[in-house]
Amino acid sequence: MIEIDDEVELPLIIFEGACSWQDRMLASLAEAGIGWKIGCRVSTFATLISALRAGLGIGLLLQEGLPPDCQSLNGRFNLPPAPMADFGVYLARDPSRLVEECGDFLRAGFEA
Structure with missing residues (x-):
């Protein structure tokens, strides 16, 4: 301790x-x-x-x-x-389907 x-x-x-x-x-x-x-x-x-x-x-x-x-x-x-932490998920304009799905997954996790 x-x-x-x-x-x-x-x-x-x-x-x-x-x-x-x-x-x-x-x-x-x-x-x-x-x-x-x-x-x-x-x-x-x-x-x-x-x-x-x-x-x-x-x-x-x-x-x-x-x-x-x-x-x-x-x-x-x-x-x-502890201070608040700000996070963001940024993707290219036309990401591949896999990258877009990964971005959606991360966004949902941050919003939870």
């Missing part, structure tokens, strides 16, 4: 490069007056999960992506809520 100390900067596992969802998370922490530091930088989802399992910090991911051996901190330790 993770312990969060108000006197110590929160170690974060963050993705390398630009990520608007991550930027919103950092802004939320700043607005809440929560200090943070980079515990680990990752480039893939698999690396993020490995860093979580190794206890290198906390990370931001969708609930659906949280493995059963990791815990959600949602609503705990006075942390601000």
Whole structure:
């Protein structure tokens, strides 16, 4: 189980490069007056999960992506809520039937 100390900067596992969802998370922490530091930088989802399992910090991911051996901190330790994530499905003007069906499948999943 993770312990969060108000006197110590929160170690974060963050993705390398630009990520608007991550930027919103950092802004939320700043607005809440929560200090943070980079515990680990990752480039893939698999690396993020490995860093979580190794206890290198906390990370931001969708609930659906949280493995059963990791815990959600949602609503705990006075942390601000995770920012909303916006997703979109974009297709070429005249996609193949298979691509169009895949796009319809993804849209339906996002709307659920």
